[in-house]
Amino acid sequence: MKKIITVVVMAIMLLPISAMAQDIFDKYNGNSDVTFVSIQPKMFQMIAKMGINVDDAEAKAYMDMVKSITSFKTIVTDNKTISADISKWVKSRSSSLEELMQVKDNGAEVKFYIKEGKDSDHVKELLIFVNGIDKVMQSNGVDINGQQRKIETVVVSLTGDIDLNEISRLTDKMNIPGGQHLEKKK
Numbered sequence: 001m002k003k004i005i006t007v008v009v010m011a012i013m014l015l016p017i018s019a020m021a022q023d024i025f026d027k028y029n030g031n032s033d034v035t036f037v038s039i040q041p042k043m044f045q046m047i048a049k050m051g052i053n054v055d056d057a058e059a060k061a062y063m064d065m066v067k068s069i070t071s072f073k074t075i076v077t078d079n080k081t082i083s084a085d086i087s088k089w090v091k092s093r094s095s096s097l098e099e100l101m102q103v104k105d106n107g108a109e110v111k112f113y114i115k116e117g118k119d120s121d122h123v124k125e126l127l128i129f130v131n132g133i134d135k136v137m138q139s140n141g142v143d144i145n146g147q148q149r150k151i152e153t154v155v156v157s158l159t160g161d162i163d164l165n166e167i168s169r170l171t172d173k174m175n176i177p178g179g180q181h182l183e184k185k186k
Contacts, residue, residue: 024075024085024086024089024090024155025038025073025075025157027085028075028077028082031082033077033078033079033082034075034076034077034079034082035074035075035076035077036073036074036075037072037073037074038071038072038073038074039071039072039073040071041069041070041071044066044067044069044070044072045067065162065163065166068160068161068162068163069158069159069160069162070159070160071157071158071159071160072156072157072158073156073157074154074155074156074157075153075154075155076151076153076154077151077152077153078134078150078151078152078153079152080152082153083131083152083153086129086131086153086155087129087131087153089155090111090113090127090129090155093113093127094111094113094127096115097113097114097115097125097127098113098114098115098116099111099112099113100112100113100114107132108130108131108132108133109129109130109131109132110128110129110130111128111129111130112126112127112128112129113125113126113127113128113129114126114127114164117161117162118161120164121163121164121165122161122162122163122164123162123164124159124160124161124162125157125158125159126156126157126158126159126162127155127156127157127158128154128155128156128157128158129153129154129155129156130153130154130155131152131153132152132153133151133152133153133154134150134151134152
């Protein structure tokens with residue numbers, strides 16, 4: 001009986017940790033206060049196939065990089081409560097990642113985290129977190145319904161076998177806020 005009580009108490013204690021570990025993308029998928037994008041591996045395979053006969057070296061390198069991506073997920077929001085939740089999730093998630101860089105400017109912050117891959121030039125995961133972007137950007141975003149939306153927080157997760165040397169190109173092509181800072185890092 002004592003063992004059962006111990007197990008129940010431990011399970012109750014771990015409940016907040018498991019709730020926090022819930023994937024933030026799953027949690028806010030379908031929430032009207034966020035713009036949510038998730039691209040699955042099949043889409044990356046289709047994009048890569050479109051570039052097979054490309055003669056331009058830069059376009060070919062881009063297509064090779066796209067082939068190596070297995071998942072792309074992003075959330076964009078202006079909701080302060082959701083932004084705080086995302087910040088908390090990123091903080092808990094960052095303990096299993098290596099911080100690549102951090103940029104703070106006029107109240108906005110951009111953080112890049114990675115999980116190292118097969119060697120020091122490759123990553124299994126890239127997590128980009130941008131918070132307070134509304135303080136430095138005058139332009140508003142447009143949501144899927146064509147409505148103007150102010151942007152407070154952006155979180156992006158890329159997984160796959162991604163060449164670290166190509167990340168700045170990728171973030172530039174995807175127009176990810178803060179991506180230009182990676183070019184300065186190299």
